[in-house]
Amino acid sequence: MADASSYTAPVDDYTFLFGEAFGLDLVARATGGELTTEDAGDIMAGAGEFAASVLAPLETVGDRVGARFQNGEVILPEGFAEAFQAFVDAGWVTASAPVSAGGDGLPGAVLAGLGEIWNGSNAALALCWLLTVGQIHALDAVASDEIRETYLTRLVSGEWTGTMNLTEPDAGTDLGAIRTTATQREDGSWGIRGQKIFITWGDHDAAENIVHLVLARTPGAPEGARGLSLFVAPKFLVNDDGSLGERNAVTTVSIEHKLGIHGSPTCVLAYEDATGYLVGELGGGLAGMFVMMNSARAGMGFQATGIADRAYQQAAAYAADRVQGRVLGRDGRAPIAEHPDVRRLLLSMSSKIFAMRALGVYTADLLDRADQKRGAESDPSLAALAEFFVPILKGWTTEDAVQTTSEGIQVYGGMGFIEETGAAQHYRDIRITPIYEGTTAIQSNDLVGRKLIRDAGATAEQLFTQIDATVAALRASSEPVAARTADRLERAVAASRRATADLLGFAASPRDAYAVSVPYLLLLGTLAGGWMHGLAVAAVGAHATEEPMDASRLTSADFYGAHHLSRVHALAETVAAGEIA
Amino acid sequence: MADASSYTAPVDDYTFLFGEAFGLDLVARATGGELTTEDAGDIMAGAGEFAASVLAPLETVGDRVGARFQNGEVILPEGFAEAFQAFVDAGWVTASAPVSAGGDGLPGAVLAGLGEIWNGSNAALALCWLLTVGQIHALDAVASDEIRETYLTRLVSGEWTGTMNLTEPDAGTDLGAIRTTATQREDGSWGIRGQKIFITWGDHDAAENIVHLVLARTPGAPEGARGLSLFVAPKFLVNDDGSLGERNAVTTVSIEHKLGIHGSPTCVLAYEDATGYLVGELGGGLAGMFVMMNSARAGMGFQATGIADRAYQQAAAYAADRVQGRVLGRDGRAPIAEHPDVRRLLLSMSSKIFAMRALGVYTADLLDRADQKRGAESDPSLAALAEFFVPILKGWTTEDAVQTTSEGIQVYGGMGFIEETGAAQHYRDIRITPIYEGTTAIQSNDLVGRKLIRDAGATAEQLFTQIDATVAALRASSEPVAARTADRLERAVAASRRATADLLGFAASPRDAYAVSVPYLLLLGTLAGGWMHGLAVAAVGAHATEEPMDASRLTSADFYGAHHLSRVHALAETVAAGEIA
Known part of the structure; x- marks a missing residue:
């Protein structure tokens, strides 16, 4: 049987995506030629080796033993703290931070691949990295020089880790209901009082300090989300010389008993006049938190892809090994991977995973190109497209990865x-991935309300037009899979255009729009996945070799078209119906 | 928050299904007027009360503590043994047994409802009942008078429980690979040697004896499945006077650590020259076991429906209670059940559950009518239709219920x-329901290989013709939902006829057929679910009242049509593609 602790990083897929699938070297474009796909492949291979040897073997103990809570302290599963330290020492936190924050500034596409690798090898441990990187982005965007100096530098070095404190018992999706308060003291610091729940890696001993990024309400602030400000509150206060001082008044009350990711401590934190420091503008809390959240949302796509791929790797290894029954159309005893339905299941998994992986790379690269700090291309439609894809990547990937x-x-x-x-x-x-960092409904509301309806579908049409171009490219190929893929994509785009028009027709009856916004998001994700496969087929056709890997990309695309892309037609019918009153 | 231990039996749905949905009183037809839907409603209400007060409160402890294994003995979760005893004392085992075996012989449709109730209230405990009843059916079909007298009577009374011993480490789906042997002794009994795994309720102390029904190979028997015979092997040997003798040489080696149904002990049993008695003909083991398995397969449909409904009841209660955020198009603060997407999720669940429930009743009633012992109608196509629906009920219900x-x-x-x-x-x-009692692939192979291709689609066409009739009935109604439902069903039947023709076209290339047999099974299940809703709409239209329950049936049907039935079109495309080579 396949060893549950084994993991192989999908380096080949990533180098194909970086260097071939999109018709150019994404890494070279993103770095102005400083790095190429070849370099990125080396980075991915190094990460894969680290993940396989250090992170993956701990996944099982992380699940079985899990994080525990004893005498007010969180105890991580055996080996987790050492593994995170090794991760930091190998420079993987710094690698993920932007240059502006003192990091290596790897291209987003490469970070997407790394994100998948950390999560595929050990999702529970990867969350510590994911939230730290999210906080790095938020502080880099809005923090004062003082906070950058004290906190950001230590996060980027990996010495300290970061958390995200939004949720309260009565304020989940509805952040406007947050009741935690922050009152300014004479010395300029703030006293934070309240309870935060669902704080991932909210307490642990894998780093010497933990920086909490906390949404709280200041005295006299307006009601709702506009009254929220953002604060950093460290676990240990920081002396003027940067050394650690006494423990801050933030206490871990308990940790949750969860369905999964047991190795990741999910904490209830009590703030009892804990010392915090304002980050960004008063009342600008949500804007700052959204920087972190956007980073985390894309990260959820990579996490879901990674977990799904780990599931696939293990299932494929088992099926290749297990001999059972006579296999139809095969001579002699054969492994179950050859049974038609087991083969269907494996291809269903792998073809979806490729689509998710490719969409992750595509979206991350778009976000890079739209990021002004990186000296972005001037096309503003690029930013709109990037923002359009974040909820699709998060919502669709996580929902389909569960299945x-x-x-x-x-x-x-x-x-x-x-x-x-x-x-x-x-x-x-x-199962947590379609929930945290904004449920699928939240993603779909964002997609439909803030992105689709506001520009009357212009960005969606930008996507469809690009798919039209891919269809045209596929038509130029003599490969039968290319022709089938073009046919399927053409019909899927037509259905998607109709669904988009239907949805825009609901602009005057918003309940109709929001009653089918999740099906619409899934439709676009499914379509985008088919497009990714279409690009892969076109790229394979372009170099027209007979390598086994090429054949497997064609089979994967063909399978996705017949088994997954067809779902667009069902979803389009659902969208057309609006709310069923 | 909703109390996880609460459970309400869906009595209203069942009385609607028994008495209205199919245009006649199913219970009266099945019993020759001895019982009516009203009586059946009373039985269901009584069962519901028992389930809510005795079984449902134990579901949580069953999960948290689970069955344990200590010093060679299985220890059930606290309260389980007493609850099962109360279940027996209340006559619910005897109620499930056919008259020919000394049971009450309740109609299959009513037993479907009871099956859902036991599983919805406590799936882990219900498995003990389910396997016992399965064994009752098998022994009733093939056992000698002596075995009936010694074992069957004690199973029907509920004094003893039954198990099903098929699987071995190297013989799961492939029963032909079974290696357990049975050698006849001088006294006519058989000595059984081998190891059986995944034996549900294989050991426990909730009954004074356990009867194992064991598939084993006799000396000189042919290879493969034809060489298997069926044996009963009790945990405690039975003296000639019917009293219990010494412990048989069957030992519990361990129990499994499972993803779910922790309250149900899943045992590894070692047979070390254990005493067994032949049941039925030598070499006829599989035929006898299939009687048990067919009963258990339909039972899995009811189990999946029950667990899904329990999930729905709890989610609906939570959503009705939890207030969060402003609800679009509603004044003031409203519970999250009013949010368009939460409403979508709840309707998605409830509309699927109704379809599954109705298909369970329909299939169980068909099996009754086709059962010769019950003085069946003479139409042989009825038996074919009943057999056609068993794999659809098992496969589709369990797959969709997981979601x-x-x-x-x-x-x-x-x-x-x-x-x-x-x-x-x-x-x-x-998650176990699409796996045990034959995976979805096994169900779909049965459907396609043994039922669809053998009669060249005649039975499938029988189903489609019935749906045509429902479409015609819906066309006669002025209800807008009836018109929409007719439109959708008409298109879905057309797609299903095409898919059936496509599949029959693969008869010469079986790998194509079996590579899409699961999608085809899901297509037929989805279609049948839509048909059930169509029948419900027609029945509601027939009495044309304005009761809230009627309105909710129309909404449910309308939702199913827009969100679930539409999937038929995607699946038809998948089926048409055959195997992706």
């Missing part, structure tokens, strides 16, 4: 239901 | 990921 891990269980049959097999962990771990 | 419990988690947002909420248990528990 992918369920397929992984199915490959094993009865063994899939036994915890020791390891397949069930992925099914449990991944 | 239904995932939607249940989504309703809660972050709280859904916390185990204490209770939503996650359903998502874990239900």
Whole structure:
């Protein structure tokens, strides 16, 4: 049986995506030629080696033992603190930080790949990295020089880790209901009081300090979200010389008993006049937090892809190994991977994973190109397109990846239901991804309300036009898969244009729009996945070799077209119906 | 928050299905007028009360503590043994047994409802009942008078429980690979040697004896499945006077650590020359076991429906209670159930559950009518139709019900990921249902290979013709939902006829057929679900009242049509593609 602790980073897929799939070297473009796809491949290979040897072996203990809470302290699973320290020492936190914050400023596309690798090898541990990087982005965007000097530098070095404190018992999706208060003291610092829940890696001993980024309400501030400001509150106060002082008045009350990602401590934190420092403008809390959240949202796409791929790798290894029954149309005893339905399950998984992975790279690269700090291209439609894809990447990837891990269980049959097999962990771990950092409904509201309706579908049409171009490119190929893919994409784009027009027609009856916004998001994600496969087919056709990897890309695209892209037609019908009153 | 231990049996839905949905009183037809829907409603209400007060409160402890294994003995979760005893004392085992076996012989449609109730209230405990009833059916079909007298009577009374021993480490789906042997002794009994795994309720102390029904190979028997015979092997040997003798040589080696249904002990059993008695003909083991399996397969449909409905009940209660954010198009603060997307999730769940429930009743009633022992109608096509629906009911219901419990988690947002909420248990528990009693692939192979291709689609066409009739009935109604439902069903039937023709076209290339047999099964299940809603709409239209329950049935049908039935079109495209080579 496949060893649940093994993990192989998908380096080949990433170098194909960086260097071929989009018809140019994304890495070279993003770095002005400083790095190329070849360099990025080396980085990915190095990350993959680290992930396989240090992170992946801890995934099982992370699940079985989990983070515990004893005597007011969080105890991480054995090996987690050392692994995170090794991760920091190897420079992987600094690698993820932008140059403006003192990091290596790797291109977004490469960071997407790294994000998948950390999450695929150990999703629970990767969350510590993910939230720290999210906070780095937020502080880099809005923090004063003093806070940058004291906190940002230590986050970028990996010495300290970061958390995101939004949710309260009565303020989940509705951040406007936040009740935690911050009152300014004479020395300019703020006293924070309140309770925050669902704080991922809210307490642990893997770093010497933890920096909490806290949304709180200041006295006299307006009601709702406009009254919220952002504060940093460290676990240990920081002396003027940068050394650590006494413990801040933020206490870990408990940790949650969760369905999955047991290795990641999810904390309830009590702020009892804890010392905090204002970040950015008074009342500008949400804007700052959104920088962190946007980073985290894309990160969820990479996390879901990583967990789904780990599930796939294990299921594929098991199916290649397990011999059972006579296989139809094959001579002699053959592994179950050759059974038509097991093959279907595996191709279903791998073709979705490629689509998700490719969309992650594409979106991350778009975000880079739209990022002014990086000396972006001047086209403002690029920024609109990038923002359009963030909720699609987050919403669609996580929803479909949940089902992918369920397929992984199915490959094993009865063994899939036994915890020791390891397949069930992925099914449990991944279930949080369509929830945190904004549920799929929140993503779809963002997509429809703030992105689709506001520009009357102009950005959506920009996407469709690009797909038209891919269809035209595929038509130029003599490859039968290219022709089939072009046919399917053409019909899917037509259905998507109709669905978009239907949705825009609901602008005057918003309940209709929001009752089908999730199906619409899934439709666009499914379509985008088909487009990614279309680009891959076109790229493979362009160099027209007969390598096995090329054949497998064609099969994957063909399968996605027949089994997944077809879903667009069902979803378009759903969207057309609006709310069922 | 909704109490995770509460449960309300869906009595109204069942009386609607028994008495109205199919245009006649199913219960009266099945019993020759001895019982009516009104009586059946009373039975369901009584069962619901028992389930709510005795079974449902134990579901949480069953999950948290689970069955344990200590010193060679299985220890059930606290309260389980007593609850099962109360279940027996209340006559619910005897109620499920056919008259020919000494049971009450309730109609299949009523047993479907009871099956849902036991599983919805406590799926782990219900498995003990389900397997016992399955064994009752198998022994009733093939056992000698002596075995009936010694074992069957004690199973029907509920004094003893039954298990099903098929699987071995190297013989799961492939029963032909079974290696357990049975050698006849001088006294006519058989000595059984081998190891069986995944034995549900294989050991426990909730009954004084356990009867194992074991597939084993006899000396000189042919290879493969034809060499298998069926044996009963009790945990305690039975003396000639019917009293219990010494412990048989069957030992519990261990129990499994599973993703869900923790309260149900899943055992590894070692047979070390254990005493067994032949059941039925030598070499006829599979035929006998299939009687049990067919009963268990339909039972899995009811189990999946029950778990999904429990998930729905809890999510709906939470959503009705939880106030969060401003609700679009509603004045003032409103519960999240009014948010368009939460409403979508709840309707998605409930409309699927109704379809599954109705298909369960329809299939169970068909099986009754086709059962010769019950003095069946002479139409042989009825038996073909009944057999056609068993794999659809099992395969489609379980697959879609898994997703239904995932939607249940989504309703809660972050709280859904916390185990204490209770939503996650359903998502874990239900994941076994598309696996055991034959995976979805096995169901689809049965459907396509043994039922569709053998009669060249005649039975499938019988189904489509019935749906045509429902479409015609809906056309006669002035209700707008009826018109929409007719339109959607008409298009779905057309797509299903095309998919059926496509699949039959693969008869010469079986790998193509079996590569899309699961999508085809899901297509037919989805279609059948839409048909059930169509029948409900027609039935509601027939009495044309304005009761709230009627309005909710129309909304449910309309929602199913727009959100679920539309999937038929995507699946038809998948089927047409055959295997992606």
